Amino acid sequence: MRILSGIQPSGTLHLGNYFGMMKPAIELQDRGEAFYFIADLHALTTVQDAGALSENIRDVAVDFLACGLDPRKACFFRQSQVPAVTELAWILSTLTPMGLLERCHSYKDKMAKGFAPSHGLFAYPVLMAADILIYDSDLVPVGKDQKQHIEVTRDLVIKFNETYGNTLKLPEPSIQEHTAVVPGLDGEKMSKSYGNTVGLFEEEAAMRKKIMSLKTDSTPVEAPKPVEDSTILGLYKLVAGPADYAQMENDFRNGGTGYGDLKKRLFAAVWEYFAPMRERRKEILADPGYVERVLREGREKANHVANGVMTRVRAAVGL
């Protein structure tokens, strides 16, 4: 089984990225042949500062490795270092109905937020389809916000295979129900573009301050607090053991504990959860050549597989 996923270097990685995609992807690296990449070409649709982009690329690489991506098990590389992917994206784009892209939520959301509608932003799902298809991927671990893009990919496979004969493999999304949408500090989906994130490797004081600023209702300390849709509980469940979680849920139901105390417990649990990753990150940063070596090896393997699929595609379309 081939597993593939990507992450954009468009800012600091946050709890949504970790629980929605990175953790499931890291678990899957033992279950098949994994390909994980840094979607630097996609990031160009929003990051147009060369210095910031190269810094983000390096940070994402370090942080993903610190979280447990194991380059002996998974091929880890940069999207832009596999040239065949943009060639496949072009070929797919010649089969992509405009209406399919016009219906994509992520494009519509970006428009609603006032982004200039570039062609790259519009065609984003076609490049994403190429990312998936160029490695003959079976399974794509992602958060729920990417589900529609995988449906687009599947539509394109069907269209391509109907037009040119059976050439491309039909991939499946893998979405974990309980972490499909990790909430941010305001209760909306945690997202870089909403400014409601908790970064995985923030400084202690900054992370505490952010978590203490989490939006809550005005239930008084003594009163029972609503557990449905509670962001504190939603996040706590991800980082606390079952007994601690049950204890906090009781404290919500019984009343007598203020939101301030509950948030302090949430911060402590998040901080502790990422302690081993912070240690690993220090080790990685202490070996300056390590990340480059990993990405160089990943690049070779990724190109080898991508070029094989591309040879098949070129023959199928008559190039």
Ligand code: TYM
């Ligand atoms: P990106 O960089 O926005 O996010 C990376 C992964 O994190 C997940 N995620 C979340 N999951 C749950 N709750 C949240 N609050 C949350 N925020 C982010 C995303 O669902 C994603 O899985 N288009 C992709 C990158 C990409 C890609 C691909 C992915 C490019 N090509 C091919 C898979 C296959 C993106 O923008 O992810």
